[in-house]
Amino acid sequence: MELKDIQNLIKFVAKSGASEVKLEMEDIKITIKTGSEKTETTILQQAPMGMQQMPMAAAPAPVAEVASAEKVEVEKTSKYVEITSPIIGTFYRKPSPDKPMFVEVGDVVSEDTVVCIVEAMKLFNEIESEVSGKIVKILVEDGTPVEFGQPLYLVDPS
Template identity: 65%
Template structure:
């Protein structure tokens, strides 16, 4: 379990209202306790096996200059789209089950209230519905990927 996963777990536990969570995966044992006053959670690491990794090889490579003329055009194009963001931490699923088709594809027309995806959080599957009507321009997350609160999921063209 890496630091980012632990941070995501801490955020999720502190936002969920749960007083204590114990997690054991492989050689890692973690206990997270939150206080009722809303203070930062208390974390106790019980045991973790050492991980040995080879040092990465560093090589010098020339860096190409950034073309500034492209950046404003891309930023201008993105601002006309509406971003649909995740309301919670969890696992992003594009299908209701493995044998079913995707909820939406790039180019799909959506209406307000249409289900776009499912986010699994603590074994609960939460349907994420469209906040606006429009057309899916881009899907920003891969299927079955972990996501964070407020992470962009879809770009929608509302026109």
């Protein structure tokens, strides 16, 4: 399981409203706990021998549904290009609270179009589109923290 798969699983669990999900496979054990504001993830690469014999806390069927739902979502979005965050910081869709959004779903952007701002250490960094195309989905809520490389927008380049 790759890091991107784990990140997608965390996002899916957070959106689903589940408070805890445990996933055990041959060589990996993942526990995702969500609270009111934070998500806690524990990943063990190799489960101890005693742990492998214990029954799984989460039923296998819902885990299989999660995996298939993620595959369907990945297939739907595979034709789109992601605009990602080049830095860690706070994502803002507007230049200031009283100004309009940089871009909305359906807007056409070019390679030099500013699509958002990411604030890092009190510095506001304008993020430009890396591709030309049409914005099809906004992946991050305004005012939320983002990580390096986190997808912010999906763009249809056709």
